[in-house]
Amino acid sequence: MVTMQQIADACGVSRGTVDRALHDKPGIRPEVAARVRETAREMGYISARLVPSMLKTWRIGVVLHSAASGFVQRLCTLFEHFPDNELLPVEIILRTMDGVDIQHQLALIDELVEIEKIDGLALMPLANTQIRDKINTLSEQHGIPVVTLNTDISDANRIAYIGPDNIASGRSAATLLGLVMGGKGHVLPITGQRSGHYADSQRLTGFAAELGESFPDIQILHPECCFLDSRLSERIALRAMEGDPELAGIYLTSVGRSGVCEALRKTGNAGKIHVVIHDITRANMDMIRSGTVDFVIGQDVQMQGTRPIHVLYDYLANRRMPEPRMQITDISVKFRCNLTDADFR
Structure with missing residues (x-):
């Protein structure tokens, strides 16, 4: 069984610091508390006394368009398997659409908010002012944070963009x-x-x-x-x-x-x-x-299929804004001389 002392050793802090972080006591910097809580989760520490933000399962919606493309299919797989691969208390509710119909995307967002009661949204936004306005409404009226991925709406009130330039x-x-x-x-x-x-x-x-x-x-x-x-x-x-x-x-x-x-x-x-x-x-x-x-x-599908969930969880659980707000993926180039077996999986 994992102990508080083991968590303290892993974090390089005292046992008392771990106790304050796990039980929401004063006298600890927020960034240290967040690191301790994350380490505790990674090590499998479970306690009924943990702070509510750690016990809660956060419901995060994901909306992707152009679902027929191979790239978006890879994104879908990453989002679908995120809860199995990451030790975070999140539930992913994925919605996809084949085309680029604005009203379809708006309807999927409304379903996630009104029926699924999501806490946060990862969105591949379509290029339209109605989508921008919807993001602003979610943030300002519903308190639902939004992370855009793959493409961005720079004048929308999203907490971060994760994707290519x-x-x-x-x-x-x-x-x-x-x-x-x-x-x-x-x-x-x-x-x-x-x-x-x-x-x-x-x-x-x-x-x-x-x-x-x-x-x-x-x-x-x-x-x-x-x-x-x-x-x-x-x-x-x-x-x-x-x-x-x-x-x-x-x-x-x-x-x-x-x-x-x-x-x-x-x-x-x-x-x-x-x-x-x-x-x-x-x-x-x-x-x-x-x-x-x-x-x-x-354009780094792995980062786009995992990082938005990490950012939303950190904001929801710890009220921490992401830094930087613009997280740009690396540009990579494949040609006949640098193909590997992994590229064909």
Whole structure:
């Protein structure tokens, strides 16, 4: 059985400090108390005398859109298994949606608040002022903290954002594509949707800015949208290849990758027309291995699928605001020379 002295030794504090932290007594700094409580939980210390915030199970809602994408499916798995993998008193209530309908996302949030009675919300927000206003209402009127992930609404009253810098990701894509194209030729950007998803617009903004600044001899063709339809992205790519002999690159901001790769295979252009896509998933790694995709830009799914819950728990249990408020994931790049077995699991 774990004792208070063992907890004290693990934390490098006195037994009296542990007693004050676990029983909510004065005379201890909040950050020390939080560290002691977390260590006590990790070591399996159980006592009916523990402070209420430690005994309570916090109900945290998660809302994700674009559920058909491989990246979001990996996020779902991480959130679903979070209570099994982390020694925190949380219950995750996950809601997903296939598309990017604003009213659907609002309805899912209302269900979590009104029916499930959640204490906090981790949200992949759609790009709309109604979603911003809903976040503000949750925070200001219901006292429900919100963490945004993957994409952000910077003027909303969320306690933190955890995810990529999508503009920087777009710039990274432009640099990679510009280099393999030798700084010349035409490049076709293909977006997943025209509105609703910040990642599409922000990545395209960064991509166009970087190409214009660093590769002025590359002509960016008018962006096409596949509307989350891989068969449409295939037809878009086929038309571009048939109508533009100078087409040397294709950039996909989100979905539609499989359709473009099929078009490249059908026309024998795999490896001749360079392709850059986003998200490290097994399907995307297969596209690298087959020679149809040059680079995949990653955004740390593990951090996005776990860190929001840690931040919300710390705020709910300890009333501690996260630092920093903007927690940006690293940009990683996968190509044929650095694939590992783990990338295909």
